[in-house]
Amino acid sequence: MAEPEGLFFFRALDSLFLSGSSPSFLGLSALAFASILGGVMLGRLFVLLLDPFLGGSRSMVSFEDVSEGKRSEKSFFRSFDHEENGDEELDEYFHQPEKKRRLTPDQVQFLERSFEVENKLEPERKIQLAKELGLQPRQVAIWFQNRRARWKTKQLEKDYEALQSSFNKLLLKQTEKGSSESSNTNQQSQAPLNAPIADSGSEGEVSKISIQACKQEDLSSTKSDVLDSESPCYIDGDHSSFLEPGDSSYVFEPDQSDLSQDEEDNLSKSLMHPPTYVFPKIEDVDYPNPSANSGCFGFPVEDQTFGFWSY
DNA sequence: TTGTGTTTTATTGCCTCC
């Protein structure tokens, strides 16, 4: 498929400035083009402005191997491949805003594994992961940040559910106790207690529990980055203080005998014993399908590293 | 096909730590 001249020119520019050419060549090319464009700064600015439209540089994710046709067909690059009209193409080149590109399932899987090992990212590890995956270090950092946020949300949900079920069981126990002690107790005083037990989704009770849960969240999140009961983040986690009996923040003591095995596991795991992880080297991580023709764990890498784009 | 809700990627602004 023939490219319009303008497009070819900008692609050439793109590859000159942003490909993994040898540093000297890159430097010379950059210098040459910058002078053509009226100076080094102008040249760089030019590339920066173009970059989003060129699309190939900022995000290093290549979707060549992504099998989901839906995704691929929506890709900005695919549209280049299939578009016939050159003018439209050029127009698209200039007016198409940069699209977000999702990581490939393989990349995500690798990142997930890495996250399981250690959910915080040291600079060297970030660089290494980025290299392995063919991503910008910043993309890796962002992924970890978002992943931590997701993890925290999930953990909060889990904690809340555990808390709620424990609370409901406690209420049930109290109710049964109360009714057996005095059969002629005031029915009205019992009614509000019975309601939430029958329906744990009852608004009033949920809000009460929410307040408690929020209090805990406040207490636990004031100091810590991530409320992290299972996360590998806290290798020497000092989070045993979270909701320990005797602690002033301890809202109520769950009747362990009342809890199911799962709940017991959950509580004991999340509240008392953060697991210890040993961080393996990346090369030790058993990653599936390492491709022979790629130096990046089988990830197709568009060489976009260390271009002019200052992420 | 389209409308809508959810998920993912990325940005911004603030805070803390060194």
Place this chain on the structure above:
DNA sequence: GGAGGCAATAAAACACAA
């Protein structure tokens, strides 16, 4: 002051029902 973390948020990509 710079680097890195987090919360809040935007927006694109995706899933799915009608």
